[in-house]
Amino acid sequence: MCILEFKPEWSLDILNEETGETVKDVISEEVLSFSVATVERGELRSSQVRSQGSAMVATSYAVGEAYSVMLWAVEDDQQRVRVVAASTPPTLPPDFPEELAPQVEQALADYGCTAGLPPEGDR
16 A cells, blocks of 8 residues: 655744744644555554554545545654544645645655546646
8 A cells, every 4th residue: 555645834924023024933844755555463554654553433524525534543653643534535635735746746656556646637
């Protein structure tokens, strides 16, 4: 299973009232990582993430059109646990930066993933 993890940068622009300058305060960095996972004893394992126990839940959401989502707890390589969502079929978020599309296409090809990015108008 090919794993593409993306989390946009989360930051705030802070105005220094004395100087009039605006500075960016980065709360969390952008994450873009690729790995190939296997299933071992019912848990997902890759070089970047691994699932936590059997903490997986399948559900569906309806935002306009209904779609299936798998929620699961994962632990990253720094042993931080978080909940992630995987959509079916896999899609990129609407705010996915276009400048990262070539990097994603190359990584999918490098890892031998068969599905590519959706057409540009569908991202």
